[in-house]
Amino acid sequence: MNNPAVIASRARRSAGQPAAAPQGENAPAQPSLVPAVARALTLLERIAQARTPLTLARLATELGYPKSSVHGLCNTLVSFGYLRRQADGSFILGARVMRLAEAFVSCTQVTDEFNALWKTTAGGAHDETIILSVLNGAEVVYVAARPGRRPLGLAFTVGMRLPAHLAATGKAMLAHQSPERLGHLFPTDPLPSMASKGPLTRAALRRELRATRERGYSIDDEGVREGVYCMGAPVFDAAGQAVAGVGVCINKSMLGTDGGARHLEVVLGTARELTQRLGGSVPQASRDNVKQGGGA
Numbered sequence: 001m002n003n004p005a006v007i008a009s010r011a012r013r014s015a016g017q018p019a020a021a022p023q024g025e026n027a028p029a030q031p032s033l034v035p036a037v038a039r040a041l042t043l044l045e046r047i048a049q050a051r052t053p054l055t056l057a058r059l060a061t062e063l064g065y066p067k068s069s070v071h072g073l074c075n076t077l078v079s080f081g082y083l084r085r086q087a088d089g090s091f092i093l094g095a096r097v098m099r100l101a102e103a104f105v106s107c108t109q110v111t112d113e114f115n116a117l118w119k120t121t122a123g124g125a126h127d128e129t130i131i132l133s134v135l136n137g138a139e140v141v142y143v144a145a146r147p148g149r150r151p152l153g154l155a156f157t158v159g160m161r162l163p164a165h166l167a168a169t170g171k172a173m174l175a176h177q178s179p180e181r182l183g184h185l186f187p188t189d190p191l192p193s194m195a196s197k198g199p200l201t202r203a204a205l206r207r208e209l210r211a212t213r214e215r216g217y218s219i220d221d222e223g224v225r226e227g228v229y230c231m232g233a234p235v236f237d238a239a240g241q242a243v244a245g246v247g248v249c250i251n252k253s254m255l256g257t258d259g260g261a262r263h264l265e266v267v268l269g270t271a272r273e274l275t276q277r278l279g280g281s282v283p284q285a286s287r288d289n290v291k292q293g294g295g296a
Contacts (some may be wrong), residue, residue: 026222030254037066039072044093053090061274109136110235110244111143117270118146128248130270132235133169136161138185140170140245162224165191165205166198168232169245170217172271175209176234176242176283182206198223216282218245219269227252231264233271235282244280246271 001023024156046063047054056074060067070247077083081096114132118121128148133140165186174182182205187203198220199205212218232247248263275282 001103003028003266008199017245019216039063039069042069042079043073044077044097045241047083047093047182053088053092055088055090057090074202093269108238110274110278113274114144114146114244114246114270117193117273128250130266131247131249132243133247134243135173136162140164140167140173143244163192163194166194166220166223167245167247168218168220168230169247170232171209171212171220172234172245173242174205175212175218176236182209186264193228194224195222197221201244212288218247218263219282220247220249222252229260231256231267233267235274236282237275240283244274247276 001233020032020163038146042063043059043065046059056067056070059065060070063070065073074083074085077095078085081094083091084094085091110131130146130148131142132144133142135141139161140163142162146223162170164174174185177185182202186202186205191200191202191205193200193248199208208218216233218232220228220232228249229252230247230249232245234242235244235246237243246267248267250260270281287296
């Protein structure tokens with residue numbers, strides 16, 4: 001149910017009009033708001049609550065804004081894709097709001113599930129640090145890390161960013177993006193470099209992403225840092241989207257004769273468990289190739 005009093009109060013505050021003063025000496029101080037932003041967000045909330053198209057006149061009446069102000073707000077939100085204008089001139093939410101929702105979900109639910117995973121997993125810490133990242137444009141942002149027992153020359157902290165086309169977790173997610181999306185993320189050559197290795201052109205990146213899809217996991221062989229070897233696997237949500245990447249990084253000199261197979265098993269198992277917790281499933285081609293084995 002919509003609360004007219006709440007809507008009216010929001011409208012007054014966002015329009016720069018004083019709301020009813022809080023009672024009592026200990027009433028908390030109200031945060032300073034940017035009126036234009038507050039009006040735009042209140043308008044979006046009203047349309048979301050209605051779940052039906054709303055006309056400009058109705059929005060102006062219900063929110064208490066001047067019709068000219070509502071017209072400007074709606075035009076701005078339409079131009080950015082957060083609103084969509086219907087044939088009759090009314091407004092509904094635009095597809096752009098889904099980006100915000102998807103970003104929120106990918107950065108919260110999957111992170112919570114990653115952290116919860118280790119509370120229920122026997123055996124304590126893995127030898128190596130296990131990391132979780134999400135895509136943000138052409139970069140990965142690390143949102144969680146499970147420190148290992150063995151020190152690594154590259155420290156992963158929450159909020160750290162790396163080029164997605166170089167990081168193992170980034171390549172694991174990029175391998176499942178559409179060609180159009182990849183073209184938007186990487187419009188020109190050469191691609192940024194960190195350690196003079198890894199894909200430096202779009203053609204090289206496409207070849208590496210194809211190999212990643214075929215074997216079911218990604219490899220960063222000193223592309224981010226000299227002497228560091230990483231493997232990554234994608235995490236899929238219920239819609240089949242690669243919403244995160246799980247990775248492990250190893251000092252290359254300690255890979256061992258198995259090429260890091262036991263570390264890869266941990267990465268794939270962690271990604272598979274997270275995918276299941278999000279209601280997703282690993283693509284059949286990836287499952288088949290992982291079952292066939294193969295070194296890192």
